[in-house]
Every structure is written in C-alpha cells, then in structure tokens.
Amino acid sequence: MSAEPQTETREHALELWRQMRRIRLFEEKCAELYSAQKIRGFLHLYIGEEAVAVGTLQAITADDAIVAAYREHGHALVRGVPMPALMAELYGKAEGCSGGRGGSMHFFDAKRRFYGGYAIVAGGLPVAVGLALADKLRGLSRVTACYFGDGSIAEGEFHESMNLASLWQLPVLFICENNFYAMGTALDRHQAQLDLVLKARGYGVAAQSVDGMDVRAVERAAREAADRVRQGKAPFFLECKTYRFRAHSMYDPELYREKSEVEAWKKRDPVLTYAASLRQSGVLDADTERNLEQSLSRELDDAVRFAEQGTWEPETSLTRFVHAEKEAPQ
Amino acid sequence: MSAPGATTYREALRAAHREALQRDPRVFVMGEDVGRYGGAYAVTRGLLAEFGPERIRDTPLSESVFVGAGIGAAIGGMRPIVEVMTCNFALLALDQIVNNAATLRHMSGGQLGVPLVIRMATGAGRQVAAQHSHSFEGWFAHIPGIKVLVPATLEDARGMLWTALQDPDPVLICEHATLYNASGELAPNAGAVEIDRAAIRRAGQDLSVITYGGSLAKVLAAAAELDREGISAEVLDLRTLRPLDDRTILESVRRTRRALIVDEGWRSGSISAEISARLMESGFFDLDAPVARVCSLEVPVPYPHHLEEACLPQVEGIVRAAKESLGHG
Ligand SMILES: Cc1ncc(C[n+]2csc(CCOP(=O)(O)OP(=O)(O)O)c2C)c(N)n1
Numbered sequence: 001m002s003a004e005p006q007t008e009t010r011e012h013a014l015e016l017w018r019q020m021r022r023i024r025l026f027e028e029k030c031a032e033l034y035s036a037q038k039i040r041g042f043l044h045l046y047i048g049e050e051a052v053a054v055g056t057l058q059a060i061t062a063d064d065a066i067v068a069a070y071r072e073h074g075h076a077l078v079r080g081v082p083m084p085a086l087m088a089e090l091y092g093k094a095e096g097c098s099g100g101r102g103g104s105m106h107f108f109d110a111k112r113r114f115y116g117g118y119a120i121v122a123g124g125l126p127v128a129v130g131l132a133l134a135d136k137l138r139g140l141s142r143v144t145a146c147y148f149g150d151g152s153i154a155e156g157e158f159h160e161s162m163n164l165a166s167l168w169q170l171p172v173l174f175i176c177e178n179n180f181y182a183m184g185t186a187l188d189r190h191q192a193q194l195d196l197v198l199k200a201r202g203y204g205v206a207a208q209s210v211d212g213m214d215v216r217a218v219e220r221a222a223r224e225a226a227d228r229v230r231q232g233k234a235p236f237f238l239e240c241k242t243y244r245f246r247a248h249s250m251y252d253p254e255l256y257r258e259k260s261e262v263e264a265w266k267k268r269d270p271v272l273t274y275a276a277s278l279r280q281s282g283v284l285d286a287d288t289e290r291n292l293e294q295s296l297s298r299e300l301d302d303a304v305r306f307a308e309q310g311t312w313e314p315e316t317s318l319t320r321f322v323h324a325e326k327e328a329p330q
Numbered sequence: 331m332s333a334p335g336a337t338t339y340r341e342a343l344r345a346a347h348r349e350a351l352q353r354d355p356r357v358f359v360m361g362e363d364v365g366r367y368g369g370a371y372a373v374t375r376g377l378l379a380e381f382g383p384e385r386i387r388d389t390p391l392s393e394s395v396f397v398g399a400g401i402g403a404a405i406g407g408m409r410p411i412v413e414v415m416t417c418n419f420a421l422l423a424l425d426q427i428v429n430n431a432a433t434l435r436h437m438s439g440g441q442l443g444v445p446l447v448i449r450m451a452t453g454a455g456r457q458v459a460a461q462h463s464h465s466f467e468g469w470f471a472h473i474p475g476i477k478v479l480v481p482a483t484l485e486d487a488r489g490m491l492w493t494a495l496q497d498p499d500p501v502l503i504c505e506h507a508t509l510y511n512a513s514g515e516l517a518p519n520a521g522a523v524e525i526d527r528a529a530i531r532r533a534g535q536d537l538s539v540i541t542y543g544g545s546l547a548k549v550l551a552a553a554a555e556l557d558r559e560g561i562s563a564e565v566l567d568l569r570t571l572r573p574l575d576d577r578t579i580l581e582s583v584r585r586t587r588r589a590l591i592v593d594e595g596w597r598s599g600s601i602s603a604e605i606s607a608r609l610m611e612s613g614f615f616d617l618d619a620p621v622a623r624v625c626s627l628e629v630p631v632p633y634p635h636h637l638e639e640a641c642l643p644q645v646e647g648i649v650r651a652a653k654e655s656l657g658h659g
Contacts, residue, residue: 163390
C-alpha cells in the first residue's frame with residue numbers, strides 16, 4: 001500500500017540526504033549567528049532530529065497543511081519556505097516569513113499552508129484538529145500534519161485533541177517527535193506510561209512507533225500513516241523516537257543528562273549514518289557530495305546576505321496586523 | 331414566556347443563528363450541548379433538526395480543543411460560531427483565545443486571520459453560585475486582537491452575530507445570562523447592526539451613566555427613578571468593550587459633566603477602571619465631579635439570594651451613586 005518504490009530511486013535517496021544536510025547546515029549557522037548576537041531570543045535547534053521532518057514530509061503534499069511547534073526550522077525548510085525568508089525572520093527583518101514579528105519560534109507561510117510556529121506546548125494541536133475539520137466540512141481530501149514533542153503529551157490539549165480527532169474522524173497525522181526530554185525533564189520523569197503509542201490507541205487512534213534516526217524508516221512509516229489518514233479519513237499517531245544533540249535552547253546548560261548519553265546517540269546521527277550508507281551503496285560519490293555541499297553552502301551564504309541586507313520594519317507600523325487592514329497602509 | 335407579538339433575547343439570538351446558517355454555507359455552530367440538548371441556554375434549540383449534525387456540532391467537554399478547532403477551521407476557510415457555555419468555562423480555553431486567536435495575525439505578519447465568533451454567557455443573578463456567575467468580559471477586553479461585544483438589547487442580540495461573522499478577526503460575544511428571557515417587540519426586518527459605536531439609550535443632561543449588557547435594564551430603571559426626583563440621567567450602552575468607543579463616552583460626559591460607570595465585574599482592574607482612567611486622561615477638565623463607579627463587591631458571587639443581590643450593582647445603589655455624584659448625597 002505505501003509508496004515504497006519511490007525511496008529507491010537514486011534522485012530520491014540523494015534528495016533525502018540533501019534535505020537533512022540542508023537543515024543541519026542551516027542550524028549550525030544559526031548557532032553561530034546566535035553567538036554573534038545576530039539572532040536573539042529563544043532558539044531551539046533541531047540538530048539530531050532531521051530525519052523526522054525530512055522523512056515524514058515526504059508523505060505530505062503541497063495541498064496538505066503543516067502545524068509545527070517552536071522547534072520548526074527543519075519543517076519549514078523541507079516545506080519549501082525559502083531559506084532567505086527564514087533567515088530574515090531569525091534576524092527580525094521585515095522580509096522574514098512572518099514579517100520579522102515571530103522570530104525562531106513563529107515561522108508562518110500561509111501560502112504554503114505552513115501554519116506555525118506555536119510556542120505554547122501543545123497549543124498547535126487543537127488548531128490542527130480545526131484545520132482538518134475545515135477540510136472535512138469542505139469535502140477536501142487533505143491531511144494536516146501536526147508536529148509536537150513528547151512534552152505535549154502531559155498537556156490536556158493533547159488528550160482533548162486525540163479524543164476529538166478520533167470522535168469526528170478527522171484527517172490529522174499527529175507526529176510526536178519523542179526526543180525523550182521536555183526541556184530538562186526526561187520522559188520517565190514526566191510520563192507514567194512510557195509507551196506513547198498506547199496513549200493514542202486509548203482514544204481509538206491508530207498508532208505506530210518508528211526509529212526517528214532512520215530517515216528511510218520514517219519515510220516508510222509516514223507514507224503508510226498518511227495513506228491511512230487519507231483513505232480512512234481518520235487520525236493517525238506516529239511516534240518518532242529521536243534525540244536532540246544540542247541543548248534544549250541556547251540558554252540551557254544541560255545539567256540534566258550525561259555527556260556519555262549524548263555521545264551514544266550521536267553514533268546514530270541520522271545525517272552521518274545515512275550518508276555512510278549512501279556512500280557504501282555507491283549512490284553518493286565524492287563528486288556528487290562536493291557539488292551538493294557547495295550548492296548548499298551557496299544557498300546558506302545567500303540567505304545570510306539577504307537577512308543582513310534586510311530592512312527593519314519602521315516603528316510606525318508596529319501596531320499593524322492586530323486586526324485585518326481595510327486598505328493598505330502607506 | 332414571551333407575550334404575543336413579542337420576541338425574547340434568546341429567540342433573537344436563535345433567529346440570528348438561523349439567518350447566518352442560511353446565508354453562508356461556511357457557517358457552522360459547535361460547542362457543548364448545542365445540538366441534541368439545544369444549548370445550555372436554549373439558544374440553538376431546533377437548529378440541529380433544521381441544519382443537521384454537520385453544521386450543529388455537539389462537542390465533548392473540551393473547551394480548549396473545540397475553541398482551538400474553531401481557530402483552525404476559521405484559518406481553513408470556514409466561519410465557525412463556537413458556543414462556550416459560560417465565560418467561567420472559557421477560562422479552560424484561555425490559551426487558545428489569547429495565545430492563538432488573538433495573536434496569530436500579528437505573529438504571522440498579517441498572513442493568518444482568524445474569522446471566528448465565540449459566544450458565551452456571562453454574569454450573575456440566578457443563584458448559581460460563584461463558578462457560574464462571574465463576569466469576565468472585562469478581562470477579555472484587555473486583549474489586543476479580539477473584539478468583545480456585549481449585546482444588551484433585542485436588536486443587538488439579533489444583529490450583532492451577523493456583523494461579528496463578517497469580521498475578519500476573532501469576535502467574542504458575551505451574553506448576560508439573565509437576559510435570555512428578556513422580551514419585547516423586535517421589528518421583523520431587524521438585522522445586522524454596527525458594532526463600533528456605543529448607543530445613547532436615554533438622553534439626559536445631569537450625568538452620564540455608562541454601562542453595558544446585563545446592567546442596562548437596572549440603569550434604565552435607576553434613570554427613571556432619578557427622573558421622578560428631577561434628575562436627568564443620560565444612559566450610555568457601551569455595546570462593545572473592545573474597542574471602546576471613547577468618542578461617544580467623552581461627548582456624553584462633555585455635555586453632562588458627570589460620569590457614573592455601572593459594571594457587574596469586580597472593581598479592581600475592571601473595564602470600569604479603564605473607562606475611568608480614559609475620562610481622567612481625556613475628559614478631566616470637562617468633569618464637575620470625580621468619576622463614580624458601581625461594581626460588584628470583591629467576593630466570589632455567593633449562592634443565597636440576598637447575598638447575591640447585595641453583591642451585584644442594584645437600582646438603589648445606582649440611584650444613590652448618581653445623587654452623590656450630583657452632590658445630593
Ligand atoms: C504551556 C507551556 N508550558 C511550558 C513551556 C516552557 N517550555 C518550552 S519547551 C518545553 C519542553 C517541551 O518539550 P517537548 O514537548 O518534548 O518538545 P522538545 O522541546 O523536546 O522538542 C517547555 C516546558 C511552554 N512553552 N508552554
């Protein structure tokens with residue numbers, strides 16, 4: 001049933017690598033720019049979790065909607081929100097994807113149906129349920145992909161959303177990015193039931209767990225899950241077990257976990273292990289790799305330049321966008 | 331029960347819902363018990379039979395998700411009307427109302443509008459004790475990004491919903507629970523009303539009594555009593571708590587030179603405090619007396635009838651405050 005063969009073409013295999021690598025480079029640059037104080041505020045990096053966004057979004061079409069949390073750089077990049085617009089947003093420039101008003105945690109691109117950017121833990125889940133409800137009421141056969149961390153599962157909104165999506169059979173693909181920590185609180189210190197799949201099943205939502213460090217496995221699981229959402233017009237819960245290699249945010253001294261644990265997970269780095277397998281099978285040769293790296297690095301430089309040259313929105317327009325504007329202001 | 335030829339506030343609201351559902355296929359109603367039960371305040375009674383369960387949707391007791399789903403559906407191209415039983419329970423959905431509905435347009439740089447209407451009952455007076463009697467509309471009026479409507483009359487009950495649905499941004503409609511049975515004549519052609527202006531419900535020269543929603547009838551009764559004693563009170567119905575119609579308030583006070591605000595919310599940090607502050611800022615030199623207020627006592631609303639009455643603004647207290655303001659203490 002799932003579209004397995006698509007993962008087998010050389011282009012597609014390379015594309016998965018390119019997208020993961022692109023997120024990684026983008027975010028390493030973010031960390032650097034943060035240290036240089038070009039980027040401020042909260043910055044939550046996705047490094048280590050790239051296979052989740054890249055794998056799952058292979059199953060999501062341009063027609064589908066995406067709702068993400070505050071660790072959403074990767075999702076926005078894979079969705080096709082232009083990198084310069086993302087970088088400008090991080091700088092707070094008017095050319096940013098949210099006009100500079102959102103920053104790292106609030107990427108939006110309505111045209112691409114990229115609906116957030118939610119920084120209240122679990123706050124995006126009800127909205128995703130509503131987007132799916134709108135599709136159902138309008139007779140549209142689309143999926144809403146909703147991303148959240150394991151921390152969300154402790155919030156009431158998670159449970160309300162599971163129940164309603166199941167009760168009304170709404171086409172939401174719930175994607176739990178289980179990186180085993182909610183800030184500094186390990187999963188086994190915030191959940192009584194550690195098998196997250198059971199939670200969804202408890203609401204009658206079909207659910208599956210997948211190794212979130214293996215992009216192919218994630219893609220396979222996501223295609224199957226998205227097919228089930230589309231065909232059954234019912235929600236699905238996909239748990240991706242993953243790990244963030246960096247601190248929770250740039251403010252986090254990481255007092256809550258051992259370096260050795262992080263190092264052990266880094267051996268399963270989704271970008272490195274996948275690249276190694278591609279090299280081994282001859283899909284990724286040295287030339288191809290060099291060309292791809294060069295084009296990514298050019299893209300990144302262009303994005304930084306774009307952000308640097310972006311404009312600060314004048315304070316006179318500060319109170320815009322509180323309500324809809326009747327006519328364009330001058 | 332309404333007299334022959336008369337309409338209740340509830341019926342006026344229901345007619346507004348029916349009209350909205352007929353006029354716009356994107357409109358649907360969702361909330362706890364809006365369907366089979368007919369609505370906790372019977373506003374939506376009969377609509378399920380008429381429009382079916384797709385458009386009149388009973389939800390679980392999950393305020394946060396059904397308000398949030400209203401937001402998502404609005405973003406997704408629908409025009410949801412979400413009924414929250416009372417503003418007391420709306421606190422469970424505060425995250426969605428404040429952090430999402432009110433915020434998304436700004437945070438997205440103007441990309442995401444949320445054309446959502448949330449209706450809820452508010453206010454005390456029915457001996458249902460604290461957790462069903464509070465008035466939080468003034469709190470909601472604190473939040474940029476939403477509008478807060480408080481229909482006090484049949485015309486507004488009939489007309490505000492459609493206007494709210496035309497609004498590209500989230501609108502809260504807070505209906506005082508004691509008004510649902512209020513009845514009177516309503517023109518058969520009554521329809522959409524403007525929501526951006528306060529209304530002078532009674533003209534007068536000696537002082538301006540500023541109020542809204544469930545307190546309007548009490549203020550009008552107080553004005554009638556004052557009239558018998560030779561005091562002419564102007565009665566101003568705010569109709570919208572956010573945005574406040576400063577102009578109408580200031581013009582009235584400029585004429586009467588005295589202001590009394592009657593608000594069923596608690597005095598501290600209330601909408602009446604805000605209005606008073608604005609009068610200080612912009613109307614200070616027009617005033618011949620300090621701005622006066624009649625609010626609820628600062629206690630959770632009690633259950634016994636006499637204590638509840640004592641807690642809320644009443645005609646007698648309004649009359650007394652008006653006279654004090656005029657120096658006839
Ligand atoms: C309602 C709420 N409470 C607390 C916070 C502070 N906070 C931000 S992120 C976070 C941890 C969330 O962890 P998880 O959902 O697992 O996502 P991850 O950061 O691991 O991607 C917390 C507690 C918040 N943003 N929202």
